[in-house]
Amino acid sequence: MNLTLNVWRQKGPQDAGRMETHYLKDISPDTSFLEMLDLLNEQLMGEGKEAIAFDHDCREGICGMCSLVINGVAHGPQRATTTCQLHMRSFKDGDTIDIEPFRARAFPVVKDLAVDRSSFDRVLQAGGYVSVNTGGAPDANAVPIGKEEADKAMDAAACIGCGACVAACPNASAMLFVSAKVGHLAHLPQGQPERTRRVGAMVSAMDGEGFGNCRNYYECEAVCPKDISRDFIGEMNKDFRRAALGGR
Amino acid sequence: MNGLLASLGTSIGRKMVVAVTGLMLLLFVLAHMAGNLQVFAGPEALNSYAAKLQSLGPLLWAARLGLLAVFGVHVALTLKLASENKEARPTAYAHQTSVQATSASRTMVMSGLLVVAFVLYHLAHFTFGVVQPGNHELVETLADGTTRHDVFSMVVLGFQNPLVAISYVVAMALLCWHVSHGVQSVFQTLGLQSARSRDAVRKASLGIAALIFVGNASMPLACLLHLVDIPSGN
Known part of the structure; x- marks a missing residue:
């Protein structure tokens, strides 16, 4: 060729x-x-x-x-x-x-085609984790999780944080990335205690890094190499709404 | 971040305000359309409906000011978000394309601003009587000798001008375009749709947009084609 x-x-x-x-x-x-x-x-x-x-x-x-x-x-x-x-x-x-x-x-x-994506790291540091007490390692299967929920968590966790969603969004919004990181923990019992705090912290960090605002174009979903669904954005918006209204 | 006020400082919080105000404006458009469709029921129906609205007095002004505030917040906040979006990508792509974004979604600011321009024209036309002052001054004399604003004749005569009628139809096409993405965007932004309901929401969005176009465009077109006309003898 x-x-x-x-x-x-x-x-x-x-x-x-x-x-x-x-x-x-x-x-x-x-x-x-x-x-x-x-x-x-x-x-x-x-x-x-x-x-x-x-x-x-x-x-x-x-x-x-x-x-x-x-x-x-x-x-x-x-x-x-x-x-x-x-x-x-x-x-x-x-x-x-x-x-x-x-x-x-x-x-x-x-330089040239190489970009600095450390803004994603800082968004993750703001809330993309669960807090676990130290001590003896828990039993691997001590917390039962239904297959459907586990599958959804895995779909979100497939995000490799490449930043294609931001690159494709006409507004350079990071909503698909952030919602995937929020979503994979929101679908697991381990993610529940910090769920409300996590959404607020990660969204604030996202805004602070200078990403644009989501306008529901769904270009992000079209280019995502891991096929992360726009539905995670909707789920994060729902969590955010609940947090804003003071509920869970 | 907890609490409503704190959330307004974030991107999602502000988008939710745009969504809620958009939904309020949509409800107004639907109610406004339902009221106006009485033009098909003849002069008596439309003129007494208009007189009833006018008689509300302070309540009418409260509604008008509330609507103005909602409209202002929706437009101002959208423009702020749009300017942030521009800043978020300082260097444009040399090769621009899109994979699956609908053209309605990509032109929301433009279609919205054109609708704002139409609203100003519409107010100047039927509310302030600047566009066709002669039609705006028409009054109807009732059996008991009192007079009231003849809205029916104002509307019908106004729309018999092809330029005016066509401009309204074009504006309704733009509003339909805006709403077709707007409604589904409201559901996504407020987190009200799931994977299962997503397609139904999209269809409902297109349905509501089509309803607004058909309902609102039917009035200028019916007047233009003399399907609705001034009763003979007047």
Whole structure:
């Protein structure tokens, strides 16, 4: 496959940045998107140019490190798939592909396509945990949880915190991420004691990081590599409403 | 964060206020439409309904001021949220596209502001009588010699002007567009819908929007096509 790549280049956080065009020849359709970028970087370094910086780690779709907005869609055209699991067979020979970083005030660009997503860490620190008394390890099956509830908790816990929801939202809102983190604990008995406090603390932290407001576009759900449902946003809104009205 | 006041300082709390005020405005639109549809029942029905509303006095003014406050909060808070949303993404994408967001959801601010412009025009037209002053001054003389505002003739003659009638129909299409996303958004924002009820809420949202369009657009169209007309002899 021969490709034309328009890639965002930005020297550092203060640099204005610009799109830069590169050409890549003879790429196998079985190459993953990140391997394709590796090949482009080899080509660039061979020409004595600086390689393009992009985030990646496990390359098996579970770490949440890879990002990229490909042709305007976070994690590219394949639904429920991270960029690292996307392959070039999803594109056609001769395609022009636009590659940009996740764009949000809360995700400042570090360099080129790499962004700083530590705002997610700070939101998690505000309430994405349960408090447990220390002492002897409890029995593994001491707290019975129904299958349906366990499944819902697991659906939410599938969130890998990649930030695609923020990147895709026209308002750069983090509601899908926060609602998944609130939701997986809200569906478990261990999460109940701190449930009300957790919603308030995490939403306040989310606002403090400068994410936008949810306007129910559901673009987040469409790009989520783990298929997290918009229903978790509704559930978090319900928890928030109950907390605001002073109930449980 | 506990308590209603503290929640107003957060994004979700403010969105909930927008949702609740939006719901109030929707209820007003439905009641307003139900009252106005009496135009199809003839001059007596509409004019006595209008006279009854006018006779409420202070109650009418309380309702008007309350409505104005609700309207103001809905618009002002939305604009504040929208400006925060703009700040949340300082650099726009070079390649812009959307996967599943409906066009109604993406144009809520624009459709809302156009509805605000229509409301101002509508008030200038039928409430303050600036647009067609001649029609606004019409009075009806009752059998006992007293007079009352002839709302029926004002409306019918007003809508016989094609430009006026068409502008109302276009405005109702915009309102329908706004409400079609608005109602489902209210349910999601207030956390009132579940995975099971989501599709029913979406259909109800589209249904209510269609009802508002059909009900409200039927009046200018009926007058324009002379299906509703001034009784002969007047």
